[in-house]
Amino acid sequence: MYQMKKSLNGDTENILFRPKLCYYRYPNCLVTSNRAFISSAKVIIFHWRDFYYGDLPKRHNSNQLWTIYNLEAPPNTALLPDKNDLYFNLTASYRHDSDIFLPYGQLIARNHNSDFESNIDIRYKIKPVVWFVSNCHTQSHRENYVKKLSQMVQVDIYGKCGKLNCPHSQQYECYKKVSREYLFYLSFENSLCKDYVTEKLFNVLNYDIVPIVFGGANYSSILPAGSYIDATRMKPKRLANLIMRIASNRKLYLSYFEWRKKYQLDIEASSNLDSNLYCQLCKRLEENSINNQNTFKSSKEINHWYFHNTCQNPNI
Incomplete structure (x- = not known):
């Protein structure tokens, strides 16, 4: 070959x-x-x-x-x-x-159910939304969506398009850090295209943070129901209201991790x-x-x- x-x-x-x-x-x-x-x-x-x-x-x-x-x-x-x-x-x-x-990634079934809740500590999650991004002008206009969203809820931006920085060499340390401090992570694609879902989503699935997705794929065929929020289907104002509602309800927030009982990320693939x-x-x-x-x-x-x-x- x-x-x-x-x-x-x-x-x-x-x-x-x-x-x-x-x-x-x-x-x-x-x-x-x-x-x-x-x-x-x-x-x-x-x-x-x-x-x-x-x-x-x-x-x-x-x-x-x-x-x-x-x-x-x-x-x-x-x-x-x-x-x-x-x-x-x-x-x-x-x-x-x-x-x-x-x-770019996929979930596989576990051999046995996992005790997911005992490993999630939300005491230090005092910030709502974080975003890692380096491409500031995209076909999806995700930057415009986030600009509107940030007028209603705090969005901290790491990378070339924001004021915060995370060196690429420390990427996974940064994921650990933000998953302790933040409730939600923006997994926004640069293009709204058929089946296009990248590492922007799969990189965070092993961390204790809820992904908010934005893209052209059918996410329900990729992720279990109740494991993510699909921003593609709602305006920024509606998403902001949903974020605040989930953030104020511990039980509702933790329900977004129940998928881990049955599935796990296929790391090798x-x-x-x-x-x-x-x-x-x-x-x-x-x-x-x-x-x-x-x-x-x-x-x-x-x-x-x-x-x-x-x-x-x-x-x-």
Whole structure:
């Protein structure tokens, strides 16, 4: 399996390795960035964001599977070149209708019920809402939503768009700190696009803080009912009133963590997206379960699938 890289100068990129999450299940499945293996690779992975048509390798045989891989939303993705000789056998992305589905995170069922309430201490949660953000001008206009919300309830902002700071190297220490002090965390996406839910949500699910989500996905298919607040479905004033109502009711607030009795975050899959991709491809190769019929016949068809009517305009 060969993965195209924008730069192939580093020696560490040119080695053969087994996917971290499944090396023991598929010992014969190897991944590399070394171009010497292109002709013999069963799969070639192209990272959409780094795609450059001028660097396209020759397609050596019809059985070689070309996979286009992307985790960015359409507003942050360039169109693929409309070329007659450019087509891909497989798509891999956060979209549910991709050939290879790669969510930024997911919940899995527990083997037994957990005692969740005894581990949550709300005595020091004296601040209502916190937000970590670095992109201040987005397709979703989330910044406008938060501006209106902050006129009715206190919102402390960490990052380039606010006055507070958390170094990236101390990200998880910061999550621990704010989960002790704050009741709610804004998991607001930069784009309102189909199925687009990123680490902005999954990063906080292991902490004692209630996520308020804002995005284009169907959150009810991702999270258990009563585990989050969906700001996409309400105006800032209504959200502010709901925040204050929940904040004043200890029992109601703690009910937002009851999902932990039955579910937990799949840590490995959430933190190793590339490895998740490799493992899914290895599994299909091992089982010979990859459909030889391409989902799309051209890059133009892929562009239409990825961009046409997949994002919505904000209504704030």
